[in-house]
Amino acid sequence: MSNNNGILPAGRQIVVSGVRPTGNLHLGNYFGALRNYVKMQNEYDCYFFIADLHSLTTHPDTKELKENVLHVASEYMACGLDPNKVVLYCQSDLPQTTELYLFLNMMAYKGELEKTTTFKDKVRLQPENVNAGLLTYPVLMAADIMIHRAQLVPVGKDQEQHLEMTRTFANRFNHRYGDVFPEPRAFNFGEQLLKVPSLDGAGKMSKSENQYATIYLSDDDDLIRKKIMKAKTDSGPTEPNSLKPDYIENVFNLMKLVSQQDIIDKFEADYDNCNIRYGDLKKQLAEDMVNYIAPIRQKARDIRANEAELNIILKVGAQKAAESADKTISAVREAIGLKYF
Ligand code: TRP
Numbered sequence: 386m387s388n389n390n391g392i393l394p395a396g397r398q399i400v401v402s403g404v405r406p407t408g409n410l411h412l413g414n415y416f417g418a419l420r421n422y423v424k425m426q427n428e429y430d431c432y433f434f435i436a437d438l439h440s441l442t443t444h445p446d447t448k449e450l451k452e453n454v455l456h457v458a459s460e461y462m463a464c465g466l467d468p469n470k471v472v473l474y475c476q477s478d479l480p481q482t483t484e485l486y487l488f489l490n491m492m493a494y495k496g497e498l499e500k501t502t503t504f505k506d507k508v509r510l511q512p513e514n515v516n517a518g519l520l521t522y523p524v525l526m527a528a529d530i531m532i533h534r535a536q537l538v539p540v541g542k543d544q545e546q547h548l549e550m551t552r553t554f555a556n557r558f559n560h561r562y563g564d565v566f567p568e569p570r571a572f573n574f575g576e577q578l579l580k581v582p583s584l585d586g587a588g589k590m591s592k593s594e595n596q597y598a599t600i601y602l603s604d605d606d607d608l609i610r611k612k613i614m615k616a617k618t619d620s621g622p623t624e625p626n627s628l629k630p631d632y633i634e635n636v637f638n639l640m641k642l643v644s645q646q647d648i649i650d651k652f653e654a655d656y657d658n659c660n661i662r663y664g665d666l667k668k669q670l671a672e673d674m675v676n677y678i679a680p681i682r683q684k685a686r687d688i689r690a691n692e693a694e695l696n697i698i699l700k701v702g703a704q705k706a707a708e709s710a711d712k713t714i715s716a717v718r719e720a721i722g723l724k725y726f
Contacts, residue, residue: 400429400572401535403436403476403526406453407444409601410460413581413590415681416642421539421573423465431471432533432706433461438476438483439525442518443511455695456685460602462698463685472709474702476529481710486521486528488717492557493524493550502546527551530569531558532710537572545571562720565713582639584616586632603682606675613639613671618663626657636663640670643677 402422404410410419425431435454444450454475466473476482498504498520508515518525526547530538531554538548548571555566581590585598597612604612616639617632629637633656640649648669655661688695718724 397428397430398537399533399535400425400431400537400539401433401530401533401569402431402539403434403439403529404457404461405436405440406450406457407440409603410457410464411581411590411602412600412642412678415464415602416581417541418539419461419464419466422461422471425539426467426470429537432535432709433466433471433473434479434529434702434706435475436526436529439522442516442522443507443514445514455689455692456603458695458699459685459689460681462688463602463681468698468702472702472705473698474706475699478699478703479532479706479710481707481714482525482528482532484714485532485717486525488721489524489528489531489554489558490521492554492561493521495520497550497553498523501550503543523547523550524554527554531555531566532713533706534565534567534709534713535569536567538569539572541573558717558720562717562722565716565720581642582635584612584635584639586617586630586635600674600678602678602685604678605682606679609675609678610671613674614667616667618667621661621663622656622659625659629656636666636670640666640673644670644673648673 402418404414422431422433435457437450437454440450440453441447458473458475461473462468501523503522504520507519511519523546526544527550530548530551538544538551540548548569552568552570555568559566582588583590583595583598584600585595587595587598590599597615600609600612616636618636619630619633622629637649637653640652652661652666652669655666
């Protein structure tokens with residue numbers, strides 16, 4: 386296989402990705418990432434984890450941590466991730482990651498860490514808590530990826546720099562101590578990677594920005610309706626076949642995710658004929674969105690309600706993750722020269 390430096394036996398490629406348990410999953414996560422994870426689970430050896438340790442860099446208060454971790458795990462499974470096909474675990478249940486993090490910290494330089502975009506952003510956002518964990522966030526992320534010697538990491542654009550740093554650390558390690566790690570690269574589905582527009586016509590849906598412009602998988606039916614009815618529109622085109630302004634294009638794009646083709650065609654034709662009624666369009670979109678999300682939300686609730694079962698899933702996930710992690714740690718210790726007996 387070309388991109389594993391010949392370090393790993395040929396076989397299925399290894400995929401790793403993580404999500405911080407700091408907020409609900411939204412439609413952007415669903416169409417942008419989760420649906421692709423679900424596709425990957427049949428073709429790759431996938432490790433998906435909940436990055437609870439990373440969340441400590443920004444959320445020192447842990448009162449809601451456990452609930453958030455279980456919530457994310459439930460939503461992942463409700464979206465179709467099957468714990469029998471992927472290794473689903475919680476980051477803090479795999480202490481091998483933190484051991485590798487320590488080794489990698491010895492080859493991560495203060496200067497390069499300080500230059501990381503996400504670090505600079507966080508310094509601005511939380512000047513009262515610029516902790517060393519925040520500075521070494523990319524090192525922990527590299528450890529997450531390298532602990533399974535992953536080749537493929539499905540992440541969004543905002544994580545590219547971290548991935549670049551992971552490659553740097555992997556190469557540095559190999560150079561210093563001998564080949565242990567492949568070079569991981571970003572994995573996305575190219576054109577299939579959907580960007581879900583936000584409802585206020587500005588950018589895409591995101592966890593942190595305008596909450597009313599983002600639809601969460603946990604939103605109840607009425608909230609979904611309310612958010613959609615508030616989506617930005619105008620009084621409609623005055624010239625036949627006009628170009629759509631961005632915010633109108635966005636609403637149509639949302640329709641394309643959840644509505645039937647004939648319904649979309651009808652509203653497209655109304656638009657082109659200048660007799661579109663955005664109130665009707667939004668009502669239709671709201672119902673189609675409700676019908677799309679309600680079963681996922683219900684499934685997540687059902688999974689979350691069976692906590693004993695959920696605990697077993699995460700425990701078995703951690704055990705499976707440990708099998709792969711132990712092999713890496715053993716190779717790492719050997720390469721560094723930390724085997725005394
Ligand atoms: N930093 C990622 C984010 O904020 C989460 C993450 C942590 C991650 N470790 C990872 C993603 C390893 C991919 C691989 O979204």
